[in-house]
Amino acid sequence: MYLYQHQFVPKEEVAISPDDRGYYFGDGIYEVFRVYNGELFEAEGHYRRLEKSAADVRICLPYSIKELHEKLIELIQLNHLQEGTVYIQVTRGSALRSHPFPSQPEPVLMAFTTEMQRPIHKMDQGITAVTADDIRWLRCDLKTLNLLPNVMAKQDALDRGADDVIWHRNGTITECSASNFMLIKNGELWTHPANNLILHGITRDVVLKLARQLQLEVHETPFLLDELKLAEEAFITGTTVEITPVISIDNVPIAQGLPGPITRQLQQAFRKHIGLA
Template structure:
């Protein structure tokens, strides 16, 4: 997180970017964000990420400071300015600066900030897999919106790390939703099952890519709620995310999944995902 930032409509050195302490993103979490993956210097699934940003903005009633096409162009310029070849672009838009009061301020203008981050691909985890632990999903009921209110996700991730696991799998009354920053899928009898893209999960871009790839590979996929019991009995489990890519899960709450290694369906999807990167 250094070098050139995009602040409002300008590319600036980091030291020239100044956020007001009265920005509503600071004391209300009143804002939205998006994370774009960069492979070989190019944004991956950029249009899909931008559509999700537009939906989040519309649903929380924040006006985008620029047209989507212009904003994408600015992100491409940001990547080039920082000479980023492999990493992420973080984009954040808050409702703006105003005195601390809950109602929407009448005069505030949205504040946009974006920066790049060098982030190697998670190749070790993608190959070897991770273990996860389960916990109650204590988040609000609009998990489909990518907002700045991430304290429950932060606590969930730390819960996993404190127990020597790579992530958590969250559930509501035994029904699996997702992980701290990724979606989760199971494979049963060669069929992929994942939670429907409703208000209880983030509509992951990599999740959508995987479902598209599964269709192309003629792998059956079903979007329906599934339980912790089904998760524990699955032949394969994997998580999907912008930074996680397609990562196998080899153990849940200490119990081994499948043979404790990446399964055949997961590997087919990983290979297809690699081809989608090469096609950029």
């Protein structure tokens, strides 16, 4: 079942207009929640980010957060989801194709669930990455539907024989195509600060809290492309990837090309945090 506007309907009954601004302008926002054991993970953080995205692009959410939460819980139960994701999308609605906002917008909300297992193999073995110029706009903190640069970068990485891309702006590392990036240098954790140049990842926040609990020194500070050569460990964080080691960047192994001990510590702490350890 899908949540479409104010009703739960089968997928084939979802009828989004070709005049929807989300279709021809990408004029909308979205959020992806992880579900463990039938429950939304870090729901409050996701709702805060959804509210911020909506406010900054000036879309009125058709539900209060309390009402939305109740609807998403009902959707999870209707679909008998135990492990997977909930995707929610809100567009500005239908209007004639013209750049200015419609005078009386009627936002369109859609949500659905997807069964998804934890990516155990990649978390155990690690992934490879390549670097590329970050050519996106300057509001990467907003979770909007304008993801073509992310799609192109991900495909380019796959075409180059890697699993993902690590972006940089003029030599400063930002993030990956659908996740945040962190590295370990001198036994300390480094990641780009949560400003307008990266998505403020919910899993990123959890990992930083866990790192501090493990007495790791954490630096939310910009660092340069050249510093990847000094990385003792590297990993990505995200809703669907959790904490996944990066074992090679631009065909150069990180350490010995194996996940490192601090990454393993953080993975174990994360498993405990989600109730699986």
